Amino acid sequence: MSNKKLFISGDEAVAIGTKLSRPNVISAYPITPQTVTVERLSEMVESGELKAEYMHVESEHSAMSAAMGVSAVGARAFTATSSQGLLYMAEGLHYASGGRYPIVMMNANRSLALPWSIYGDQRDSLSLLDSGWIQVYVEDAQEALDMIIQAYKIAENKDVLTPFMINLDGFVLTHTYELVEIPEQEKVDEFLPPFQTPNKMSFEEPKNLAFSTTPADNLEYKYQQNRAMFNSINVINDVDKEFGDKFERYYGGMVQEYRCDDAEVVMLTLGSITGTVRMIVDKLRDEGKKVGLLKIRYMRPFPEKEIIKLAKNVKAIGVVEKDISFGYEGTVFTNVNSALSKIDNAPLSLNFLCGMGGRDVSKSDIYNMFISLFNAVKGEKQKRVQFINMGVETDE
Amino acid sequence: MNNTDIKRITPKNITDKEFFYGHKACAGCGGSIAVRLALKVLGERTFAVLPAGCMSAVGFIFPQMAFVNNAIISTFPGSASMASGVSVGARALGLKDYKTVVFAGDGGTADIGLQALSGAIDRNEDIIYVCYDNEAYMNTGIQKSGLTPFGTKTTTTPAGKNIHGAQSFKKNMFEIMAAHEIAYAATASIGYPQDYIDKINRAKHTKGTSFIHVYASCPTGWGIPTETTVQIAKEAVDSGLFYLAEYQNRKFKLNKNPKSFFSAKDYLLKQARFKHLTDDDINIIEQQRDEKWEYMREHWK
The missing domain is CATH 3.40.50.970 (Thiamin diphosphate (ThDP)-binding fold, Pyr/PP domains)
Structure with missing residues (x-):
C-alpha cells in the first residue's frame, strides 16, 4: 500500500x-x-x-x-x-x-x-x-x-x-x-x-x-x-x-553522513544547503576525488562524538554556514573546531560563510569551496574564514 | 454590579485556611495582604501566576514555597500571557471549575506587562488579573513606575531643589482596562477589605477577564510605620487620591463617594516619600484629584 x-x-x-x-x-x-x-x-x-x-x-x-x-x-x-x-x-x-x-x-x-x-x-x-x-x-x-x-x-x-x-x-x-x-x-x-x-x-x-x-x-x-x-x-x-x-525514513540521528567512508575532504553543512553540497560531492566523486558530506542535524546537543569519529580519518574539513559571529568566525565553525581540538593530528579546517540575508549559493560556489580545501591539503595557503560570493574585492 | 446573586464572603464565613504563608515579605506588606485575602476567596482550585516582583520574590525561594495552591512565576512582561496559557491549557485537558489569577505589581502591570494584559483581555481569557499597587518598583529598591504618583520621591525620582520627585501622574489603569470593554474591572484598597473581598468574589464569578487594581501600601517604600499599613491604604481612598469603582457592561460605578475628603496633605506628609512636597506641589495634587472626582461624579453615577 x-x-x-x-x-x-x-x-x-x-x-x-x-x-x-x-x-x-x-x-x-x-x-x-x-x-x-x-x-x-x-x-x-x-x-x-x-x-x-x-x-x-x-x-x-x-x-x-x-x-x-x-x-x-x-x-x-x-x-x-x-x-x-x-x-x-x-x-x-x-x-x-x-x-x-x-x-x-x-x-x-x-x-x-x-x-x-x-x-x-x-x-x-x-x-x-x-x-x-x-x-x-x-x-x-x-x-x-x-x-x-x-x-x-x-x-x-x-x-x-x-x-x-x-x-x-x-x-x-x-x-x-x-x-x-x-x-x-x-x-x-x-x-x-x-x-x-x-x-x-x-x-x-x-x-x-x-x-x-x-x-x-x-x-x-x-x-x-x-x-x-x-x-x-x-x-x-x-x-x-x-x-x-x-x-521507513531514517535520518541518522545527530548527523547524516554521505559518501564519507574513504573521504579525504569532507564538507559539514546545516540545513537546506546540504542538497546542493550532495550534488557537488557526486560530481567530484565522478571526477575521482575522495570527498564526502556530513550533514549536522543537531547543533544542540552538539554531535561532537560523530565529528571526532569522522575527523580521525580525513585530511580537511570545510564548514559551510549562513552565519557569522562578528569579531570571530562562523558559530558552527567554532563549535566544530572545539571538537577537533580534542583529537591529536586534527585535520585542517576552513570556514565558508555564505548565504547571509538570502544570497544565493551556487553549485560552482560549493565546487570552489572543495577546491580550496584540496589546495589547503596540498599546502597552499588558504584564508581560514572565507566570505563566499562577496560583491566586492577586499584587500584582506 | 450588585452582588446579590453571589454568596457573600464576610469576616463571619471567610475560610480559616491560609494559602499564602511563610513568605519573606517585609513587615506590614500590603501586597501580601492583597494576595492572602484574594486566595481565601478564590480557594484551592486556583492557579496563581506571578511575574517578577515582590510577591514572587518573597514567595518562591527554593525550597521554601509559600503558596498552598498551584503557583508559578512568569517572566516579568509575560504574566497575563502565561496565565492565559495555564487557563487555556487546563481547559484543553478538560479541567472544570478552576480559576487562574495573576498577582502583579504596579510596574509589572502598567509598564512592562501592559501589552500581554491587553492581549489577554482582547481574547477575553478566563483569568483574574490583580494588580497590587504599591506605587513603585519596590522589589528592585523603590524606582518609579507608571503608577507612581506625582511628587513621589523614589530612588530614580529623587526629591531635590530642581525636581520634586516624580513629575508624571498615575497612569489610568482602571480606565485603560475598561476601554477594552473587559468583562469586569474594579479598583479596591486593602484599607477597605470587605469591598476588596466582594470584588474578588465578583471576579471569581465572572466569565472572561477580570481586572482588580488594589491599592496596597508598602511601609518599606513609603516610609511609614508598619502597623499603619491598612490605615494608610484607607486614608488614600478617604483623601480622594485613590477611589473605589467598578466597570461592567459598559457602565462605571463609583462605590464610595465621600462628601468631604480626608486631608490630602495629612495623608501625604505622614509618608517619607512625600515629606519634601511644598504647598504648591500639594496644590497640584489636590487640583488633579478634584478634576478627576468632578469627572467621576458626573459620569460614573
Whole structure:
C-alpha cells in the first residue's frame, strides 16, 4: 500500500506534522516566513480536523509565555516563529528550558535586522544556541514534518524534558513545494502517546513552579539541565530508529553522513544547503576525488562524538554556514573546531560563510569551496574564514 | 454590579485556611495582604501566576514555597500571557471549575506587562488579573513606575531643589482596562477589605477577564510605620487620591463617594516619600484629584 503524498511547502509540512502530533494548544504570532504554518493550523482548528485551542497572542514573547503556561499544566504546546520574533521571545527560551517545559517550536531561519531582510540565514537560531533548547536543522519539507513528530517524542522523554526547536531555512524550505509523504494518524498515535509529565501543576498534587534559588542551589539546576541535554543524544538516536522502523525514513540521528567512508575532504553543512553540497560531492566523486558530506542535524546537543569519529580519518574539513559571529568566525565553525581540538593530528579546517540575508549559493560556489580545501591539503595557503560570493574585492 | 446573586464572603464565613504563608515579605506588606485575602476567596482550585516582583520574590525561594495552591512565576512582561496559557491549557485537558489569577505589581502591570494584559483581555481569557499597587518598583529598591504618583520621591525620582520627585501622574489603569470593554474591572484598597473581598468574589464569578487594581501600601517604600499599613491604604481612598469603582457592561460605578475628603496633605506628609512636597506641589495634587472626582461624579453615577 502506498502512503498518501501531498505536494506542499515546508510551512505546510510543519503544520501537518503538528496536527498529527495532536497539540492541545497552539500559541503563535505571525512573522514572515513562518506565516503559512500558523495560517494552516488555524484553518485546521476551524475545520475541527485539529482538536486544539488556538491562542491569538499579541507578540512572540506572549506566544512563548503562553506555551509555558500550557506546558505547566501538563498540556502539549506548539508555537512557531522566525528571526526578530525568535529574539523577542529570547527571554522565554531560557525560561522554558530552565523550567523543563518540552515545548516544540518551528523556527523559519531568517536574517536579523539591521539591515532588514526577510530572507534566509541562520543567525537567528545560532545566536540562541545557549538558550538550552534542542536545535535541529532540516533539509527538506519531509524532514520538517517528520521532525515535528519526533521532536515531541524526544522533548517529552522523562530523561530529557527540554524544549525543542526545529529550524528550516526561510523561503528555501518554508515556501518551496515538494512531494511529501503524510504519515497515517493511527501510526503517529502509536508512535507518540499523549504528553505525561511529573513537572506540572495539578489539583491532585499542587506545586509551586518556576521558583527562585539562592547561590547555594542554582548550579545543581543548571547541571541537571545540562545532563538532560546530554541524555537527549541517546533518545535522539533511539527515536530516529523507532521512527524509521515505523515510517521507513531514517535520518541518522545527530548527523547524516554521505559518501564519507574513504573521504579525504569532507564538507559539514546545516540545513537546506546540504542538497546542493550532495550534488557537488557526486560530481567530484565522478571526477575521482575522495570527498564526502556530513550533514549536522543537531547543533544542540552538539554531535561532537560523530565529528571526532569522522575527523580521525580525513585530511580537511570545510564548514559551510549562513552565519557569522562578528569579531570571530562562523558559530558552527567554532563549535566544530572545539571538537577537533580534542583529537591529536586534527585535520585542517576552513570556514565558508555564505548565504547571509538570502544570497544565493551556487553549485560552482560549493565546487570552489572543495577546491580550496584540496589546495589547503596540498599546502597552499588558504584564508581560514572565507566570505563566499562577496560583491566586492577586499584587500584582506 | 450588585452582588446579590453571589454568596457573600464576610469576616463571619471567610475560610480559616491560609494559602499564602511563610513568605519573606517585609513587615506590614500590603501586597501580601492583597494576595492572602484574594486566595481565601478564590480557594484551592486556583492557579496563581506571578511575574517578577515582590510577591514572587518573597514567595518562591527554593525550597521554601509559600503558596498552598498551584503557583508559578512568569517572566516579568509575560504574566497575563502565561496565565492565559495555564487557563487555556487546563481547559484543553478538560479541567472544570478552576480559576487562574495573576498577582502583579504596579510596574509589572502598567509598564512592562501592559501589552500581554491587553492581549489577554482582547481574547477575553478566563483569568483574574490583580494588580497590587504599591506605587513603585519596590522589589528592585523603590524606582518609579507608571503608577507612581506625582511628587513621589523614589530612588530614580529623587526629591531635590530642581525636581520634586516624580513629575508624571498615575497612569489610568482602571480606565485603560475598561476601554477594552473587559468583562469586569474594579479598583479596591486593602484599607477597605470587605469591598476588596466582594470584588474578588465578583471576579471569581465572572466569565472572561477580570481586572482588580488594589491599592496596597508598602511601609518599606513609603516610609511609614508598619502597623499603619491598612490605615494608610484607607486614608488614600478617604483623601480622594485613590477611589473605589467598578466597570461592567459598559457602565462605571463609583462605590464610595465621600462628601468631604480626608486631608490630602495629612495623608501625604505622614509618608517619607512625600515629606519634601511644598504647598504648591500639594496644590497640584489636590487640583488633579478634584478634576478627576468632578469627572467621576458626573459620569460614573
